[in-house]
Amino acid sequence: MSMKEQYGQQKDSYHSKIMAKSIAIFVVCVILTLICLVPIYILIVNSTHAHMDLAQNPSRFFFGKSLGANIKTLMNDLPADAGKAAKRVAQQYSSAFSLGRGYLNSLIIAGFSTLLTVFFSAMTAYGLTVYDFKLSGAAYTFIIGVMMIPVQVSSAGFVRFMYSLHLINSFIPLIVPAIAAPAVIFFMVSYMKSSFPLEIVEASRIDGCGEFRTFITIAIPMMKPAIAVQAIFAFVSNWNNYYTQNMILKNADYATVPIMVSKVLAFDKNIDNGVNYLCITLSIIPIVVVYFILSKFIIAGVALGGVKE
Amino acid sequence: MASAAQRRIKSISYAKYGYMFIAPFFLVYCFFQIWPLIYTFILSFKGNQANNAAFVGMENYSTILFGKGSSAGAAATHAEFAKALGNTFILWFGNFIPQILLSLLLAVWFTDAKVKLPGKGFFKIVMYMPNIITAASVAALYVNLFGDSKNYFINATLLNMHLVSEPIKFVTDPVNSKIMVMFIQTWLWFGNTMIMLMSGIMGISPSLFEAADIDGANSTQQFFKITLPLLQPIMVYTLVTSMIGGLQMFDLPYLFHNGANFSKELETVAVYIYYNFNKGTVEQASYGYAGAASIIIFAITAVLGSITFYMNRDKDAIAKKKQRKKAEKQMKAKMKQGGLTI
Incomplete structure (x- = not known):
């Protein structure tokens, strides 16, 4: 066997090995993708079927025609000749899962919390990196130290304290604490250390710019990438926060999306499976759509390692 | 590098702004986090329900940890907590x-330069997706797909395909429900962990892999001899954050149930705490037990957290600080010797 033939063969077998490996990996990835997407697909499909159809055969893989009817049930907008049972179902679902109010509540909480989190975290990070003061090291150590304390640990005292301040059924205990977000500060400090030149602060001082104005007009625009990533994560985690919201918001008028879902889940009579699925779909869709629009930023943000709830 | 004198001038004139910038964080944190934490600590020494004003010392701890206590259901409380x-x-x-x-x-596969994988970006995006979905909705989704009777999707499909003869109790069976929660947790978090590990692997110098390739190491050898040892810090970090996250596990175990109440078979410590401080009215809940359980969790978290803190500390900064202190000392010594004035 000549040398050329021998090496040629090895090269071929090397290539075929890599091809085989690539194909195997591709297949595994496709399976995992299906595991991630199929539950969502089935959920959406099922929300387009009527309860009667689902009772007949719950194993549905294709879209049905009852989406409109399910939405009408959920909005308690039944035709006048609807039966008593149907009216009871519609009444139950529409009172637990109120589309407009629930989304508005979630949006208010998540929106304001996000604004407060990113603004005050940027401000704290700026204070810690730009100024050299006696307690700055201690303050930063404290922030890293408390970063990992779980909410559950202080929640018993938190509820009791909020109760004594008459802040149960109020958005304040859900929004104002967002000012203090140690993990976000940690992320922003590391971002500033790597990509915020302190000379710019000196320069603006020489130009007579006040300290706070320097922060607002120079630092914030320069920190935009970090702020954007953290804003996305803060919004998602506040939107999804069932634990604290359920603890504070006892009144149905203040229910947020996760609370409404948990209420629908707790029904034990007058259940309409189609509407059940519709409620869950409605709670998932907005966040999934926003995710796919912003996915590039989100993946990059996770890769930076700043976020793990 | 600014001289010590320059630094001193800067700190004299601008230090107060530093305090002003970090003040809101500390005020809010103390009010909404530190005080509730201390308050939880105080509550853990007080009684439960109607008896909640009385000081009971360590009784809550001894009740939930060892089942010893004067209250009627001490043994049951201990059993539940355990x-x-x-x-x-x-x-x-x-x-x-x-x-x-x-x-x-997955992280090793996705970072392997030799593997030709079309749609890598798409896979990453889809695999991370479950992580951003509201956990409450995820629980509801799985309860509605995996319900116990033949009226739910998975059981109906399995029955239609004649894979099982009886519907499987995914939600109420003690073992099955635990497996379901484990599966859902994995489903929620594997994408996140994968991306974190990927960024860790991409931080490893590619020349190491190239050298190993030339020396004839196969991919298994490369994984165990290069990737895994160099990934150790990020693995420890993942482990500890995951343990702390595990201690907080609430939404899924609490909501994965049929009907109105949570499943006792899935009761985690977070559910235990929540359940106790929601028993009865807001004034008369079992704050004592909830507080004691919280403090125990806090102690465990503190130990775990200090491990990561120790492993992740900024070694450069510590070295710099030492240097700075040394320089300052020298400076002072020189000044004492006289002749040097600033």
Whole structure:
């Protein structure tokens, strides 16, 4: 066997090995993708079927025609000749899962919390990196130290304290604490250390710019990438926060999306499976759509390692 | 590098702004986090329900940890807490092991330069997706797909395909429901862990892999001799954050149930705490037990947290600080010798 033939063969077998490996990996990835997407697909499909159809055969893989009817049930907008049972179902679902109010509540909480989190975290990070003061090291150590304390640990005292301040059924205990977000500060400090030149602060001082104005007009625009990533994560985690919201918001008028879902889940009579699925779909869709629009930023943000709830 | 004198001038004139910038954080943090934490600590020494104003010392701790106490249901309370602690550990372990193995495998595959994988970006995006969905909705989704009777999707499909003869109790069976929660947790988190590990692997210098390639190491050898040892810090970080996250596991175990009440078979410590401070009215809940359980969790978290803190500390900054102190000392010594004035 000549040398050329021998090496040629090895090269071929090397290539075929890599091809085989690539194909195997591709297949595994496709399976995992299906595991991630199929539950969502089935959920959406099922929300387009009527309860009667689902009772007949719950194993549905294709879209049905009852989406409109399910939405009408959920909005308690039944035709006048609807039966008593149907009216009871519609009444139950529409009172637990109120589309407009629930989304508005979630949006208010998540929106304001996000604004407060990113603004005050940027401000704290700026204070810690730009100024050299006696307690700055201690303050930063404290922030890293408390970063990992779980909410559950202080929640018993938190509820009791909020109760004594008459802040149960109020958005304040859900929004104002967002000012203090140690993990976000940690992320922003590391971002500033790597990509915020302190000379710019000196320069603006020489130009007579006040300290706070320097922060607002120079630092914030320069920190935009970090702020954007953290804003996305803060919004998602506040939107999804069932634990604290359920603890504070006892009144149905203040229910947020996760609370409404948990209420629908707790029904034990007058259940309409189609509407059940519709409620869950409605709670998932907005966040999934926003995710796919912003996915590039989100993946990059996770890769930076700043976020793990 | 600014001289010591320059630094001193800067600190004299601008230090107060530093305090002003960090003040809001500390005020809010103390009000909404530190005080509730101290208050929880105080509550853990007080009685439960109607007896909640009385000081009972360590009784709550001895009740939930050892079942000793004067209250009627001391033994039952201890049994419940012990079970919750056990469940927390089982559920955490059962989701962490498959999750880290799967994530590690995927991360290695995705960062392997030799593998030609079309649609890598798409796979990453889809695999991360479950992580951003509201956990409450995820629980509701799985309860509605995996319901116990033949009226739910999975059981109906399995029956239609004649794979099973009886519907499987995915939600109420003690073992099945735990496996379901482990599966869902893995489903939620593997994408996140994968991306974290990927960024860790991409931080490893590619020349190491090239050198190993030339020396004839196959990919298994490369994984165990290069990737895994160099990934150790990020693995420890993942492990500890996952353990702390596991201690907080609430939404899924609490909501994965049929009907109005949570499943006792899935009760974690977080559920235990929540359940106790929601018993009865807001004034008369079992704050004592909830507080004691919280403080125990806090102690565990503090130990775990200090491990990561120790492993992740900024070595450069510590070295710099030491240098600075040394320089300052020298400066002072020189000044004492006289002749040097600033």
